[in-house]
Amino acid sequence: xxxxxxxxxxxxxxxxxxxxxxxxxxxxxxxxxxxxxxxxxxxxxxxxxxxxxxxxxxxxxxxxxxxxxxxxxxxxxxxxxxxxxxxxxxxxxxxxxxxxxxxxxxxxxxxxxxxxxxxxxxxxxxxxxxxxxxxxxxxxxxxxxxxxxxxxxxxxxxxxxxx
Amino acid sequence: xxxxxxxxxxxxxxxxxxxxxxxxxxxxxxxxxxxxxxxxxxxxxxxxxxxxxxxxxxxxxxxxxxxxxxxxxxxxxxxxxxxxxxxxxxxxxxxxxxxxxxxxxxxxxxxxxxxxxxxxxxxxxxxxxxxxxxxxxxxxxxxxxxxxxxxxxxxxxxxxxxxxxxxxxxxxxxxxxxxxxxxxxxxxxxxxxxxxxxxxxxxxxxxxxxxxxxxxxxxxxxxxxxxxxxxxxxxxxxxxxxxxxxxxxxxxxxxxxxxxxxxxxxxxxxxxxxxx
Numbered sequence: 001x002x003x004x005x006x007x008x009x010x011x012x013x014x015x016x017x018x019x020x021x022x023x024x025x026x027x028x029x030x031x032x033x034x035x036x037x038x039x040x041x042x043x044x045x046x047x048x049x050x051x052x053x054x055x056x057x058x059x060x061x062x063x064x065x066x067x068x069x070x071x072x073x074x075x076x077x078x079x080x081x082x083x084x085x086x087x088x089x090x091x092x093x094x095x096x097x098x099x100x101x102x103x104x105x106x107x108x109x110x111x112x113x114x115x116x117x118x119x120x121x122x123x124x125x126x127x128x129x130x131x132x133x134x135x136x137x138x139x140x141x142x143x144x145x146x147x148x149x150x151x152x153x154x155x156x157x158x159x160x161x162x163x
Numbered sequence: 164x165x166x167x168x169x170x171x172x173x174x175x176x177x178x179x180x181x182x183x184x185x186x187x188x189x190x191x192x193x194x195x196x197x198x199x200x201x202x203x204x205x206x207x208x209x210x211x212x213x214x215x216x217x218x219x220x221x222x223x224x225x226x227x228x229x230x231x232x233x234x235x236x237x238x239x240x241x242x243x244x245x246x247x248x249x250x251x252x253x254x255x256x257x258x259x260x261x262x263x264x265x266x267x268x269x270x271x272x273x274x275x276x277x278x279x280x281x282x283x284x285x286x287x288x289x290x291x292x293x294x295x296x297x298x299x300x301x302x303x304x305x306x307x308x309x310x311x312x313x314x315x316x317x318x319x320x321x322x323x324x325x326x327x328x329x330x331x332x333x334x335x336x337x338x339x340x341x342x343x344x345x346x347x348x349x350x351x352x353x354x355x356x357x358x359x360x361x362x363x364x365x366x367x368x369x370x371x372x373x374x375x376x377x378x379x380x381x382x383x384x385x386x387x388x389x390x391x392x393x394x395x396x397x398x399x400x401x402x403x404x405x406x407x408x409x410x411x412x413x414x415x416x417x418x419x420x421x422x423x424x425x426x427x428x429x430x431x432x433x434x435x436x437x438x439x
Contacts, residue, residue, distance in 0.1 A: 005190060024191040024230070027183045046182050047219070051284065060258075060287040065183055066218045067288075070191065071234060114283070136282035 009073040014038075014082025022069040029053050029064035032079055040080035040109045044138070051137030054110035055079050061117040061136070080109035083116070091157040092116055092150075101150035103141035111137050115151045119158055125151070181222030190229045197238055201338040202320040203231040210338070212239075212254055213288035216297040239292070239340070242266060247346050248314075253292025253339040257281065260291060270344065272352035273307065279356075292339040295329075300383055301360055305329065306376035309386035310365035311352060314343040330376070330386040353432040361416040364428040368436050375403065375429060380410040380421045396433035400426045 006021045013036065022031060032038045032055070041064055044052030048066035055064045056078040057071075083090035089097070092115050102108040111134065118125055118133040125133070130151045139147060192208060194200045204210060208231035211217050221227060233239055239254030242263050249269050251260070260266060261277040280303055281289065294304035295315070308315075308329040316326045317337040325335040326343075350369040363378035373389040385407070389399060404426035410418040 007191060024189050025186045027186075029183075047222075048215075048284070054284065061284050062288065063284050066214060068214070068218075070193075071214070071232070117283075133283045136284050 007070045007073075009070050011072045011074065012076040014078060020069070024068065024070065026069045027065055028055070028057075028062075028067045028069045028072055028077070031069040032064060032077075038079050038081050042106055042109060044106065044110075049138070050107070051110045051114060052107050054113045054137065056113055056117055059117060059120055061114050061133075078113065078116070080112060083112070090116070091161070092119070092154040095150045095154035095157055096147075099146045099150040099153055101143060101146040103139075103143055107137055107139045107141075111139070111147055115154060118151065119155055123159060124155055127152075181219070181224060183218075183222055185224065186218075186221045187226045189227050191232065192229060193232045193235050195235050197236050197318055197338060197340060198320070198322040200231050200233060200236060201318045201322070203229070204338055205320040205336070210293070210296065212290040212293045213256065213285075215285055215289040216293055216299065233290075233292075233338075244269065244346075245343070248343045249346060251291060251342045251344065253295075253341055254290050255292075257286040257289050257291070258283075261286065269346050270311075270352065272354075273311070273344075276307070276352070276354040291342060295342075296339050298383070300381060301379050303354070303356065303363060303378060306363060306365040306378040306384040306386075307352075307354055308342060308344070309376035309384055310367040310374045311344050312367070312374060313345075315339060316341045316343065351436045353436055355428045355432055358424055358428065362410075362421050362424045362428065364425065364432060366429065366432045366436065368433070373433070377407075377410075377425060379415075380425070381408070382411070396430045399433060400429035403429055 006023055008021050010019050020031060020035060029041055029043055032041045041055055042052040043065050044050035046065050048063035053063055053065040054061050058075045083093060092112050096102060096112060114133060114137050122129055130148050134147060134151060192203050194203060208229040209227045210233055211230045212233045233254055236254065239252040241252045242255055242265055243250050244265055257277050257280055261274050267274045291304055294302050313329045314326050315329050315334060316324050317335040318324055318340040319337040324340060327334050347369050350367055353366045355364040360379050362380045365376045367374050371391050374386060375389060376384050376386040378384045387403065389403065392399060404422050407422055407425060410421035412418040
């Protein structure tokens with residue numbers, strides 16, 4: 001193979017335009033954490049299984065440890081750093097806080113972004129839908145009951161005070 | 164691209180382990196047209212759509228010189244009713260399949276089955292074509308398509324289309340372009356996945372016919388048509404299971420156990436669909 005190939009990409013990251021040049025094998029998680037300094041995105045299993053690295057790509061919950069950075073060329077990417085606005089937490093973040101839906105916190109960014117995606121597609125999910133969606137993310141502290149309650153609480157907050 | 168005869172072995176777990184940092188450098192092609200993608204495949208490129216199958220394999224050490232990304236080809240992502248069939252682009256994701264109004268109207272049992280496949284991240288990334296072409300006998304889409312008597316349409320480097328039944332022994336070379344599922348009045352579909360990875364069973368049945376496909380039990384999914392008969396579900400399933408070739412024996416289960424489950428699951432699903 002000759003000179004290392006790099007690919008110019010442009011994406012909207014947390015509402016701002018980002019131009020970057022990435023090697024084909026660069027993962028989105030590495031672009032976010034190492035290039036952009038957005039370390040709120042966690043790498044847990046590094047197998048696209050645990051959900052800690054979940055970010056939103058054009059609204060879809062996406063494993064950033066298994067998505068090449070260039071796959072987000074032209075897309076809108078949202079990380080946990082992109083949720084709070086004007087000094088106010090997002091309703092999902094508020095709900096996780098109110099329900100004590102985290103212990104060590106490592107899974108929390110991915111959990112919150114998974115919940116954001118769920119509530120964008122289903123503003124009033126039932127428990128079965130919440131469990132189906134959130135079961136894609138693993139909490140090793142096993143705080144699942146509070147997480148389910150937090151998603152229900154977030155749905156209520158977002159219905160009552162739409163942003 | 165793999166041919167149908169080059170399936171991965173049942174129970175092959177090599178692709179589960181490895182870090183993304185271990186992925187070897189590769190070249191990237193991002194065609195905008197399907198014909199360009201087919202030409203790139205003919206020259207040795209490897210397709211990537213959702214990456215659900217290929218990326219874990221690359222973590223585990225599979226070296227790919229050139230990736231042909233299909234995500235930029237809009238024509239692969241469409242779903243339409245065409246005559247008496249539903250035409251689904253190979254790049255349609257599971258989430259699209261589970262949520263599409265045309266599929267929900269024409270094949271509600273298929274849409275419902277796909278709402279329960281994998282997790283929500285996988286459902287938003289994984290494509291139907293990727294699942295079929297991965298050639299993994301544990302995967303779900305090919306048994307479902309075989310039972311539904313679907314046709315796979317491939318595109319070669321010159322843009323010519325060639326169609327083949329999903330249950331055919333050999334498939335054409337080229338890019339999987341679309342999947343056409345015939346719409347048959349009164350046909351019901353059931354997909355039993357509760358015994359994976361031992362076995363999976365897809366069943367499509369109408370008043371006169373039933374087609375059954377088994378996943379996880381052979382080097383590639385196996386499909387059989389049940390002859391019209393007035394026999395009870397138990398008797399039909401007994402005959403079906405007895406006449407099966409010997410299923411794979413591996414660390415997951417013995418062939419004898421898989422054969423027994425084929426009988427049990429077919430009985431259960433024939434009863435559930437209310438078809439003898």
